[in-house]
Amino acid sequence: MEEKRRTVGRFAPSPSGRMHLGNVFCALLAWLAARSEGGSVLLRQEDLDPERCPRRYADLLEADLSWLGLDWDEGGSRGGPHGPYYQSERTPLYEEACRRLEGLGLLYPCFCSRAELHAAEAPHLSDGRVLYSGRCRRLTQEERRSLAARRRPAVRLMVPDEEISLVDLACGPYRENLARECGDFLVRRSDGVFAYQLAVVVDDALMGVTQVVRGRDLLDSTPRQLYLYRLLGYEPPAFGHIPLLLDPAGSRPSKRGAALDLGALRERFSPQELLGVLACAGGLLDRPQPVAARELIPLFAWEKLPRGDVRLPAFLWE
Ligand code: GLU
Numbered sequence: 001m002e003e004k005r006r007t008v009g010r011f012a013p014s015p016s017g018r019m020h021l022g023n024v025f026c027a028l029l030a031w032l033a034a035r036s037e038g039g040s041v042l043l044r045q046e047d048l049d050p051e052r053c054p055r056r057y058a059d060l061l062e063a064d065l066s067w068l069g070l071d072w073d074e075g076g077s078r079g080g081p082h083g084p085y086y087q088s089e090r091t092p093l094y095e096e097a098c099r100r101l102e103g104l105g106l107l108y109p110c111f112c113s114r115a116e117l118h119a120a121e122a123p124h125l126s127d128g129r130v131l132y133s134g135r136c137r138r139l140t141q142e143e144r145r146s147l148a149a150r151r152r153p154a155v156r157l158m159v160p161d162e163e164i165s166l167v168d169l170a171c172g173p174y175r176e177n178l179a180r181e182c183g184d185f186l187v188r189r190s191d192g193v194f195a196y197q198l199a200v201v202v203d204d205a206l207m208g209v210t211q212v213v214r215g216r217d218l219l220d221s222t223p224r225q226l227y228l229y230r231l232l233g234y235e236p237p238a239f240g241h242i243p244l245l246l247d248p249a250g251s252r253p254s255k256r257g258a259a260l261d262l263g264a265l266r267e268r269f270s271p272q273e274l275l276g277v278l279a280c281a282g283g284l285l286d287r288p289q290p291v292a293a294r295e296l297i298p299l300f301a302w303e304k305l306p307r308g309d310v311r312l313p314a315f316l317w318e
Helices: 021-035 055-068 091-103 141-148 196-206 216-232 262-268 271-281 293-299
Strands: 008-011 040-043 107-110 154-157 163-168 172-177 185-188 211-215 238-242
Touching: 008 021, 008 211, 021 040, 021 055, 021 211, 021 238, 021 271, 021 293, 055 262, 055 271, 091 107, 091 185, 091 196, 091 216, 107 141, 163 216, 163 238, 172 216, 185 196, 196 216, 211 216, 216 238, 271 293
Parallel strands: 008 040, 211 238
Antiparallel strands: 107 154, 154 185, 163 172
16 A cells, blocks of 8 residues: 655745735645644745845745744755755746656747737637737748847746646636646746646655645646646645635725735734634634644644635734
């Protein structure tokens, strides 16, 4: 019988600003999911786009996690056996993965501009997402050469007309047909920055992550990532996509809204008070009473997470 792998959870924020309450919720639940199984926790800074993610935000994020009492065993500035833990320093690993996909004959250059991708005639899905038309897949070598003289291309991965499914720890069964609901997707942007989809798979696989906990807005990325796991020959982790946090009116708080970033929140609340609010949002406490992160470990269970998105209490804004 195959032995169950020891749980390695992770928190993989994009440090493009001060941490906000949604990031803290994700960090808390990823930490609790791993710790409640006696697992370890890894911190990876997803600063793929170095212009948007200066190192000072990554440093502040570490300080905020420590203030909250959410510790990690490897990663970030602490280092460890699977480093570096900053995506901006892992480019050679993404290049290597691209070479392997290239070797499978599945990559092609894409010259489409943003305007062309979102043009009215581009195929749209019922939820408003745009399906890539496959236009550049069909270019001849001659056309590729002449376009490449004028524009640096992005790189796309061909997807099969096949349903990819998973059973999510929080959301249950989920499936997507990549060709019909997503289309060939980017592994590298035209400015040379590797795409999140590729980097996250390479990193989680090489870092030995066995459990990915993140916001439900990324659930529909998971079939693409499972496809990459298969092509690159890696064993995929378990996935748990957690509810999103809403303001009291039911809208998603803006990422740029300063009110819920930790700079402002740390002036008004203790770590225990904030964790109490989030534990309540996650269904682990009945009331938002102050609590330490460690006290929540025995209370964590996937079944307790609310099915839908969660409204935060109004006093956070008062
Ligand atoms: N870096 C992504 C974000 O902050 C999360 C990626 C992931 O957890 O897979 O939205």
